[in-house]
Amino acid sequence: MQPLAQRADTSETRTIYVVGAGIAGLTLTLALAKFGARVVLLERASALSEVGAGLQVSPNARQVLNGLGLDRPIADASFEPAGIDVYPHGAGRPIGPLLLGAAAERRFGAPYAVMHRADLVDVLYRACRRFANVDMLFGIKGFSAEVQGTGVALEITEADGRTRGGRGFALVGADGVHSQVRTQLLGEAAARPTGSVAWRAMLPAGTVAGVLSPQNTSLMLGSGYHGVIYPLPHRDQVNVVVITRQRPSDASSSAPRIGWSLTRSGRLEAVLAAAEGRWSHWPLLEARPRAWHRGPIGLVGDAAHAMPPFQAQGAAMAIEDAATLAPLLVSQPSAEAAFARYGAARRGRVERVRKQSSANGRIFHLPWPLSVARDTVVRLGGGEGQLRRLGWLYGHNAMDGTGHKRD
Template sequence: MGAPRTVYIAGAGIAGLTLALALAKFGLQVVVLERNAAVSEFGAGLQISANARKVLDSLGLSQAIAERSFAPEGIDIFPDGRETPLQTLTLGRAIETRFGAPYAVMHRADLLDVLHSAARRFANIDIVFSVTDFVLESSANTLTVSAQDPDGKSRKAKPFAFVGADGVRSVTRTRYLDGSDARYTGKVAWRALVAPDALSDVLDLNRTSLLLNPHFHLVVYPLPHRNTVNLALFTQEKERDLSVLDHRAPRIKPGRDRRLARILDSVGEEWTPWVLSSVATPVWHKGPIGLVGDAAHAMLPFQAQGAAMGIEDAAVLAPLLAASPSAEHAFSRFAALRQERVKRVQDVSASNGKIFHMGFPFSLARNAVIRVEGPQGHFKRLDWLYGYDAIQTGKS
């Protein structure tokens, strides 16, 4: 037995830390390079569907996530200012029974804290913060990683592989794989957190709520662990206006929608804009350098699968890096197993954005389909998504 393989990862986000944990469980040495001074995540809430939860549970995180997440009973859909839900999609125990894991909502910072705390318990995971830059040099047989530690000392190593989990603006993708820059999607997410009392008589806070409008849509769900409610409002904004988003609230007029008016009043001006960009690159790897998560396939969040895809990536890639004869072989196999599925999720997410924002008369057809499908129609429609087993895929 030789020395264990070492894998360097750029980025201590959700995808990077999940991959670090998965690799460590296979006995590999892992070094994570993070540019920030501590684990941090922009945004507020995220949704963890069964396909992602099964991966996290396999890493021993089930109890920690259960303690800091919330499993809503369903999703209330309110199109065009309706007073009552057009449909309530079933979640809760039914979705757990069908897909083998619960559907939960969680604060991003809490998930990152769970991942980081778990990583710190592994002696074979080293997380280096405040790394401002790294340099990669690769040839047919060797890879050299150079970086400067926060104490000023130079770090130089020859790992088995380097994985860019460095997000939408990935340096790994653009500098070392000649990948394209992220593309603005024309949409902005406005984030806010409010006290539950402000909305308790407006929405059922045992459920997620989805408010649809031709000009925007709004997702609302509780985060009881933090005694708050997460709001994500999605609008269309011209690229020339992006520079002033931090200085104004979203331009939404509630009209006669009393529910929306109450929600907007509860937030006031306390919205944080998040520009939504996507990544479409056919090249996920070159030699011993590869990509995971948003660095490879950032997508619109309209199927709530951005984080889930990064978590799935980790489960598929880790056993390949552990067992493949070369990193290039592992990355090549990984791309073959993942690219078609991720493209399908990207397409569904983009399509949902169009469906959510349908205007009259197309919204009538959309609403009719939602009504006819019934409260569990999404189970069959999304079997391919929620029923996916990333762990078994990585073993294939």
């Protein structure tokens, strides 16, 4: 067995193993590297890929990314919508827009942007590669880990079948909703279905020209479904997500089923027609483990708290996790102490975001006539109503160590 990490762990140089090269794992790797830790990143895939679709980078996430020195590359790879056009069921014209753009940046000190997941992963990956204290192992076949003293010992099987071993200060599972670290090392439950299915498609921008605003995100609401559509200009594409309430076993691979009365406005019907044959779908899952850590082994991102996407905060919560955990792992006397303080700092906020997301799902999918009250509240709130209401969420800056709110 070849040694993977030879240096002893000290307060100055600690080896942290991170499992998963997604947004959570790469953000944590970058943050740890900037603090001087030695990071070994483990990923089963042989290389980063284009798998995924659009995501929203809200101001609370952008504050962290900016703090990691990524403001310019994120700006170059993303788009900042001016607002959100809300289309109630059957409406030909939107409510709003609900303001984003300059209003969000003025209020929270960072913009609200949308981008392709693969582009965010690429920005993070390129930043991580600049650090000599980061080792990235792609294509691993598997690994085992056990607690030894205050640290953790690993045995890793690489793509060619050779095994390598090492000992680290901590092991962090950033391996997503189906986390092996959560289920196999911490003994926590597998993720469970939420009862919703997400249908995603990427369309050429020209397919919705004249149908939806090229400057705004469009939110389309209906009984038992909602759609989110926004432009990704630097890719010359439009991201489309339709979420329906249905059992995963009822979801065909062809197209979402959202009811006979969809066609009253014609706009979403036009988008669905343009997306024909392009859909992929995933059952939406959530993970709610009792513990986020055991000794020197812990979790971040979806591995710790996968939640419904109705507030578009999955990536943002992972990014905040990384900003909170990284300085603790390099400053606390033990990984156990670092994970305990991280959990104390993050669990309450994550649970509040989960509840907000679940509430949005119920509100978005209200049937008529209950939806009339919802639409009235949106109108009365005005252009900055949602920014005022969500100041606690978007104004949070996990980089300053105090959870400062700016609203």
